[in-house]
Amino acid sequence: MFHPPPPPLPETKAVVRRQLRAARLAVTAEVRTRAARKVVRLALRAGWLRQGRRIGFYMPAKGELDITDLLTRARRMRVACFLPVVPPARQRTLGFTPLTDRDDWTHNRYGIPEHAVWRPKVRAARLDVLFLPVLGFDAQGYRMGMGGGYYDTSLAFLRRRRVWRRPLLIGVAFEAQRVDAVPVDPWDVPLDAVITERQIYRFRR
Numbered sequence: 001m002f003h004p005p006p007p008p009l010p011e012t013k014a015v016v017r018r019q020l021r022a023a024r025l026a027v028t029a030e031v032r033t034r035a036a037r038k039v040v041r042l043a044l045r046a047g048w049l050r051q052g053r054r055i056g057f058y059m060p061a062k063g064e065l066d067i068t069d070l071l072t073r074a075r076r077m078r079v080a081c082f083l084p085v086v087p088p089a090r091q092r093t094l095g096f097t098p099l100t101d102r103d104d105w106t107h108n109r110y111g112i113p114e115h116a117v118w119r120p121k122v123r124a125a126r127l128d129v130l131f132l133p134v135l136g137f138d139a140q141g142y143r144m145g146m147g148g149g150y151y152d153t154s155l156a157f158l159r160r161r162r163v164w165r166r167p168l169l170i171g172v173a174f175e176a177q178r179v180d181a182v183p184v185d186p187w188d189v190p191l192d193a194v195i196t197e198r199q200i201y202r203f204r205r
Contacts, residue, residue: 013183016144020136023176024063035174035197036066040073042195048129048170049073054080054122056096056130056167061112062146064133065172065197075099082127083115084150092153095121124154127167134173134194136182141190141203143171144182155189168192 027035043049055074060066074081082096086108097119108114124130132151136144145151158165171194178196194201 013144013147016179016183017135017147020144020177020179021063024135024174027063027174027176031174031197032066036069038197039065039067039172039195040070042200043070043170044073046193046200048168049077049079051078052080053128054082054126056082056084056124056127056132057099058084058131058133058172059113060133061110065174067131067172070131071099082122085114085121086110086112086150092149094124094150094154096124096127097121124167125157129170130167131170131172134171134177134191136177136179137171137173137191137194137201138179138181139201140181141192141194141201142182142184142188143191143194152187152189156187158189159187165192170195 049055049070057067057071057074058064060068071081081099083099084094084096087093087095089109097115099115105113105115132143133145134143135146155169158169169189169191171191173194173196175196175198178194178201191203193203
C-alpha cells in the first residue's frame with residue numbers, strides 16, 4: 001500500500017519540535033509494542049549486534065521508542081553495552097558507562113534512568129555502534145533531537161572525518177516521526193540509518 005510522505009513542516013525548530021513531540025506521544029500502544037519487536041528483528045538482520053562490539057543504547061523517556069528488548073538481546077549475545085550519562089550542568093558531552101548486572105541505577109536531572117554513574121566513562125568515539133533516540137528524521141539522514149545539544153556535541157568529531165567513521169549512528173523512531181526535511185544547522189551530524197516499525201532507512205555518506 002502506498003503511503004504518501006508527510007507534508008512539509010515549518011522551518012523553525014521550535015515549531016517542528018512541538019509537532020513531532022505531539023506525533024510521537026500520539027503513537028498507539030499497539031504500534032509501540034510492534035515497533036519494539038521490529039527493532040530487534042531488524043537490528044539482528046542488519047548484523048549490528050555482534051560479540052566483541054561496543055554498542056551504545058539509551059533508556060526511553062517521554063514517549064521514545066522503547067529499545068530495552070534490544071538491549072536485553074544484546075546482553076544475551078555478550079555484546080558490550082553502554083548507556084549515556086548526562087554531564088554536569090553547563091556541559092554537553094555525554095559519557096557512556098558499561099552496563100553490568102549490578103542493580104545500581106539512579107535518575108539524572110531529566111528523570112531518565114542512568115546506570116553506574118560512578119564507573120569510568122568512555123566517549124562516543126570509543127563505541128562501534130550507537131542507537132540514539134530521534135524526535136524527527138528526514139530523507140537525508142538528518143535528525144532532530146529534543147534541543148539539549150548533548151548528542152550534537154558528543155558526535156561533533158564525526159564532522160571532521162571523511163573515511164573512517166565510528167560509531168555507526170542508528171536513529172530509532174516511529175514512522176510518524178519521518179518528515180520531508182528537518183531544519184539543519186552547521187553543527188548537525190547526519191545519521192547512518194534509522195529504524196522504525198516499518199523498515200530500516202539507510203543513508204549514504
